[in-house]
Amino acid sequence: MGADNRAAFETFVDLFYTQKRVADAFAFLVSDDYIQHNPTIGDGPAPAIEMLTPKFDGSPEATFDIQRILVDGDLAMVHVKASRPGAADAAVADIYRFEDGRIVEHWDVLQQVPVHAVHDHPMF
Incomplete structure (x- = not known):
């Protein structure tokens, strides 16, 4: 994955997690042939947008703090701390x-994230 793809992924992460513009993030970088491994969401961009928009766009109090972005070849990963009131x-x-x-x-x-851990190092 070249520098251009890394930059594109960072833009996707910003649109999706930080700005919570799910449909815009998917339109920007996700293929129509998108394969989804989450068992609660169907393949293709439309089912993901439908399922995730209420959790992101529809939840102004929710925050998704980016902890790290890793890129290796054709794979990219984002590690996120997800927070919402009451959960x-x-x-x-x-x-x-x-x-x-x-x-x-x-x-x-x-x-x-557990309330009590057996050690004192955080998950993030």
Whole structure:
């Protein structure tokens, strides 16, 4: 994944997680052949936009703090601290695969941040 694709991914991350402009982020970088591995969302951009817009655009009080962005070849990952009032924070790792400069595949891993941990190092 070249520098241009890294820059494009950083723009996607900003649009999607920081600005919470789900449809704009998908229009910017996601392929029509998008494969979704989250078992609650169908393949293609439209089901993801429909499912995620209320969680992002529709939740002004929710925040998605970018902790790190990793890029390796055709894979990119963003590690996010997701927070919303009335719910425990979550650690999220979203992994994307690129093909021909577009996002074509997505996996995610989510973990609730526990109230008490057995150690004193944070998850972020």
